Amino acid sequence: MNKSAFHQLSYGVYVVSTWDKGRATGCTANSAMQITSEPATIAVSINHDNYTNQCIQDTGKFAISILGENSRPGIIGTFGFKSGKDNDKFDEVDYAVKGFLPVVTDACAYIVCEVIDKMETSTHTVFLGKVLDADILKKDTPMTYAYYHNVIKGKSPKNAPTYIAE
Numbered sequence: 001m002n003k004s005a006f007h008q009l010s011y012g013v014y015v016v017s018t019w020d021k022g023r024a025t026g027c028t029a030n031s032a033m034q035i036t037s038e039p040a041t042i043a044v045s046i047n048h049d050n051y052t053n054q055c056i057q058d059t060g061k062f063a064i065s066i067l068g069e070n071s072r073p074g075i076i077g078t079f080g081f082k083s084g085k086d087n088d089k090f091d092e093v094d095y096a097v098k099g100f101l102p103v104v105t106d107a108c109a110y111i112v113c114e115v116i117d118k119m120e121t122s123t124h125t126v127f128l129g130k131v132l133d134a135d136i137l138k139k140d141t142p143m144t145y146a147y148y149h150n151v152i153k154g155k156s157p158k159n160a161p162t163y164i165a166e
Contacts, residue, residue, distance in 0.1 A: 011145030015065040015079045016044050017095075017102045018055045024090040024102035027052040028080030030145050031124075032064050040131035042113050045124045051085040053125055060115045062129060063101035068108035068140030069147060075104060099133030108140035 017026030031045035044064065046053040056062045067075065078092050094105045099112030113129025120126075 013067045013076060013143040013145060013147075014044075015067065015075065015104050015107070016046060016052060016056075017063045017065065017090075017104070018052060018059050018061055019101070020051070020055045020058075020084065023088065024095060025052055025055055025084035026063075026065075026079055026089060026102070027084065028076050029064075035128065040134075041116070042111055042129045042131055043126055044129070045126050047124050049123075051083050055084070056115065056127055057118075057125075061101055061132075062113055062115070062127060063098065063103050064111045064113070065104035065107035066109045066111070067104070067106075067143045068138070069143050069151075070140050071104075071106045071108070071143065075106060098135070103137075105137060107137055108142055109136045110134065 011030040012032060014029045014032050015026050016029045016032070017024060019025065027046065027050045029044055029046060033043055035041040035043050042064065044062065046056065075093055078089050082089060090102060095102045096105050097103075098110055101112050103110040103112075110133075111131055112133040113127075113131055115127050116130045117128040118125050119128075
């Protein structure tokens, strides 16, 4: 099987965030999608090993910051290659509280959700979220995963659903 075929699926690049006992935390994700428009429902996939997974389970809420092609590329590394358990990632990134959750201000849009259901796989939790708030932050083209790999020359962290060992 040629797992590189999976890179042909359309993905975005996001920061999924929540709270850790009052401290903002989050991780880079590439698997987020709209499930329904009415009621507005979003799904995100978060690796069991990501500290953010446990924090979303504890709070029952998450936000998605949709990164744009002009978002600072270092944001992806900050949220994708460090653990929120040991690092305060939001110390390195400007953020605002929207809908009571932290969102990266250098994103083109955000969506705030309340967890209404979840599905466990062997490595990831897929959280279904009822949309509570959403807005555009700046005019920018949303970053695709292909853009991240082909233009920025970024790599997938080990916990990403699209990680392929070299």
